[in-house]
Amino acid sequence: MGDAAARGRKSIGARRNPESADAILEAAEAVLGEDGYSGFSIEAVARRARAGKPTIYRWWPSKAALLIEVYKRQKRVETPDTGNIEEDLVGFLKNLFVHWRDSPSGKIFRSVVAEAQSDETAAVALADYTRGRRSHTSQMIERAKARGEVAADIDAGIVADLIASFAWRHLLTDRLDEDETTIRTAVRYITRGIMAA
Amino acid sequence: MGDAAARGRKSIGARRNPESADAILEAAEAVLGEDGYSGFSIEAVARRARAGKPTIYRWWPSKAALLIEVYKRQKRVETPDTGNIEEDLVGFLKNLFVHWRDSPSGKIFRSVVAEAQSDETAAVALADYTRGRRSHTSQMIERAKARGEVAADIDAGIVADLIASFAWRHLLTDRLDEDETTIRTAVRYITRGIMAA
Amino acid sequence: MGDAAARGRKSIGARRNPESADAILEAAEAVLGEDGYSGFSIEAVARRARAGKPTIYRWWPSKAALLIEVYKRQKRVETPDTGNIEEDLVGFLKNLFVHWRDSPSGKIFRSVVAEAQSDETAAVALADYTRGRRSHTSQMIERAKARGEVAADIDAGIVADLIASFAWRHLLTDRLDEDETTIRTAVRYITRGIMAA
Amino acid sequence: MGDAAARGRKSIGARRNPESADAILEAAEAVLGEDGYSGFSIEAVARRARAGKPTIYRWWPSKAALLIEVYKRQKRVETPDTGNIEEDLVGFLKNLFVHWRDSPSGKIFRSVVAEAQSDETAAVALADYTRGRRSHTSQMIERAKARGEVAADIDAGIVADLIASFAWRHLLTDRLDEDETTIRTAVRYITRGIMAA
DNA sequence: TGCTAATCGAGACGGTACGTCTAGTCTTTTT
DNA sequence: AAAAAGACTAGACGTACCGTCTCGATTAGCA
Numbered sequence: 081m082g083d084a085a086a087r088g089r090k091s092i093g094a095r096r097n098p099e100s101a102d103a104i105l106e107a108a109e110a111v112l113g114e115d116g117y118s119g120f121s122i123e124a125v126a127r128r129a130r131a132g133k134p135t136i137y138r139w140w141p142s143k144a145a146l147l148i149e150v151y152k153r154q155k156r157v158e159t160p161d162t163g164n165i166e167e168d169l170v171g172f173l174k175n176l177f178v179h180w181r182d183s184p185s186g187k188i189f190r191s192v193v194a195e196a197q198s199d200e201t202a203a204v205a206l207a208d209y210t211r212g213r214r215s216h217t218s219q220m221i222e223r224a225k226a227r228g229e230v231a232a233d234i235d236a237g238i239v240a241d242l243i244a245s246f247a248w249r250h251l252l253t254d255r256l257d258e259d260e261t262t263i264r265t266a267v268r269y270i271t272r273g274i275m276a277a
Numbered sequence: 278m279g280d281a282a283a284r285g286r287k288s289i290g291a292r293r294n295p296e297s298a299d300a301i302l303e304a305a306e307a308v309l310g311e312d313g314y315s316g317f318s319i320e321a322v323a324r325r326a327r328a329g330k331p332t333i334y335r336w337w338p339s340k341a342a343l344l345i346e347v348y349k350r351q352k353r354v355e356t357p358d359t360g361n362i363e364e365d366l367v368g369f370l371k372n373l374f375v376h377w378r379d380s381p382s383g384k385i386f387r388s389v390v391a392e393a394q395s396d397e398t399a400a401v402a403l404a405d406y407t408r409g410r411r412s413h414t415s416q417m418i419e420r421a422k423a424r425g426e427v428a429a430d431i432d433a434g435i436v437a438d439l440i441a442s443f444a445w446r447h448l449l450t451d452r453l454d455e456d457e458t459t460i461r462t463a464v465r466y467i468t469r470g471i472m473a474a
Numbered sequence: 475m476g477d478a479a480a481r482g483r484k485s486i487g488a489r490r491n492p493e494s495a496d497a498i499l500e501a502a503e504a505v506l507g508e509d510g511y512s513g514f515s516i517e518a519v520a521r522r523a524r525a526g527k528p529t530i531y532r533w534w535p536s537k538a539a540l541l542i543e544v545y546k547r548q549k550r551v552e553t554p555d556t557g558n559i560e561e562d563l564v565g566f567l568k569n570l571f572v573h574w575r576d577s578p579s580g581k582i583f584r585s586v587v588a589e590a591q592s593d594e595t596a597a598v599a600l601a602d603y604t605r606g607r608r609s610h611t612s613q614m615i616e617r618a619k620a621r622g623e624v625a626a627d628i629d630a631g632i633v634a635d636l637i638a639s640f641a642w643r644h645l646l647t648d649r650l651d652e653d654e655t656t657i658r659t660a661v662r663y664i665t666r667g668i669m670a671a
Numbered sequence: 672m673g674d675a676a677a678r679g680r681k682s683i684g685a686r687r688n689p690e691s692a693d694a695i696l697e698a699a700e701a702v703l704g705e706d707g708y709s710g711f712s713i714e715a716v717a718r719r720a721r722a723g724k725p726t727i728y729r730w731w732p733s734k735a736a737l738l739i740e741v742y743k744r745q746k747r748v749e750t751p752d753t754g755n756i757e758e759d760l761v762g763f764l765k766n767l768f769v770h771w772r773d774s775p776s777g778k779i780f781r782s783v784v785a786e787a788q789s790d791e792t793a794a795v796a797l798a799d800y801t802r803g804r805r806s807h808t809s810q811m812i813e814r815a816k817a818r819g820e821v822a823a824d825i826d827a828g829i830v831a832d833l834i835a836s837f838a839w840r841h842l843l844t845d846r847l848d849e850d851e852t853t854i855r856t857a858v859r860y861i862t863r864g865i866m867a868a
Numbered sequence: 869t870g871c872t873a874a875t876c877g878a879g880a881c882g883g884t885a886c887g888t889c890t891a892g893t894c895t896t897t898t899t
Numbered sequence: 900a901a902a903a904a905g906a907c908t909a910g911a912c913g914t915a916c917c918g919t920c921t922c923g924a925t926t927a928g929c930a
Contacts, residue, residue, distance in 0.1 A: 287906090287907055288905080288906040288908085289907085290905080292904095292905075292906070294906065297906085328908075329907070331907090331908090332906080335906080
């Protein structure tokens, strides 16, 4: 699929060709996975997808928009539910680190963050995305609050923020191979601080 | 200074001309401060510094190297010493956010992080720099341990990591205007978790 | 034309834009005519033609190729037909010298010859061009042979070579203002040597 | 000598060091012989001679000046004296072609001619040099005049010009492997035209 | 059935920036 | 005073992408 199927792709009339869109997104993902952000260019994606550059620009107004959509297609890491907040958070971080390390997702997300530093639309898209993920992560804390494990007045969003920040920094500084002990220690410093009395 | 003083700068013999180095670093800082990372190019810096491109490449092998050195020239935020760990950390973060917001430092550091996502040398330089800052931040925790405020078995490095991660993420997602309450809450979740019994 | 008309020139689809090609060739000619070979650079041509450098490199693989094509666009000096071989050759040389002196052609051809000394492709192109011109010049001698003015066993190519050599050397050593008497004398030494008995 | 001996050459006090001058000229000759005109740069010569660029510029005001001096150091082709003008001229041209082909002289002289097309000082120097060689070549014709072989009213300078032009063009268009028959034919067309009645 | 309209791959266009090379000038240090 | 050394500004080299443009071919839906 993708590269091979692209050969000879044509217009299917006066409407968007989903095959082209798919080929472009797959090509973008492949380029990012193989060459990383530095090798990611519209030209490279167009070449690989056997698509014309205007076809890309028609549907994604900027490199950032394409990047964001590629990241959104990635599988999400689920938040575990072990009945214990420390285990939930450690498990989540471990899964996330593995996911980022072993799939193109890590490279792609690094690229999105990098792009957001110079492109406003990427920054907005990243902020939107981040907000969504935060509420998702917050559910782990809310569950713990419901169990009485975590104090009722704890702001789940801020806790989620601390956890996500820890993950981001490890991604952005190439420390996804952090050992479990360190992850667990970091998590414990937070969970201890938010426990119910 | 800088632009004007640069006019007519010449070689001062078979050794590096500090005037040129300064002019280049100042120009780089100015470009980053004004146009941000997207406007930052070796050509733009050379133009502004009235320097030849080879002069830049002679001393800074890559855009990343120049970026890092520009950041290193920036004023550092000092770690306060109030005798209370929560106040120390809140004060540090507040100062850091203000510093990043009100000087070119923020834009510059964002650029360094972005560059490190695609340039290996930038990644290494950033890792080095980060390590140094971490031990600096750790001292706040070590002092608190010495005071008996923080438990003796706490890993100061991991705490510093959590604090720095929180700061980075706010920088990278344009949330440097976070109100003090939120900062204090986040800090408290950590300090509570590391307090001596 | 040229500079002004170039404003706003755009792509006309996935094929060469003749307007751009013309603008580039005209700019190249103008640069050579005004600044000579030493001022001739791809950058200068691109600037003047308001063309991008890649547009030039797309169609002319080297400075030499552009130079040759510019020369080929120049008006040719015709070989006169007076019914007398001496008059034909003297007239030809006089016309050629005037043409080289009073149009950009001289500067351009000097540049081609110079370029051919360091660029193999220019050397090949020049050899090709020269071969074509030689057969053209030979026709004057062939006509004289047909008239019985020149001996039948004379190699017209070699005679053409002698004439062209004389012209080249005058061009390359800045002696295009040679007076007619000298030209005629030189021609006569040759024509006398090739006369029918 | 040259490259090796140059290592560690130093100033010999407040006067020109002939070793340096030699090393530079030899390096220039070697560069031209090996890489031709396209590889000939002051930097390349300085590198090879282990000399500083200013040392070259102190003694040779331009690339052209250095080029000319290098050519002047080359061995000259002597004009034969066989007692027969045709043999003299054919022998001279054959020797000259072999010399240009088998020593760096050919490449060097091509470079001088090329340089003279864009550098005025080179043009002047070449004109001077050419004048000297012309009178030298003229002696063959003058001798033939003295022998009564060539008519008394023949302008030896113009004949020398025709011969030199023929040689130049063969050099500049890479035809130094011309066979003797062609050379002899060309010479004969001229000698027949200048014979005494 | 023929026309319109939007899409597709393709690739040229004017540009900007890259990182390297050379030109020619300058100054210090050593002899 | 002249040498080596190597820095300096300046600018050309040839390449890679940017985002825009126009083409000719394609096909669905409307007339």
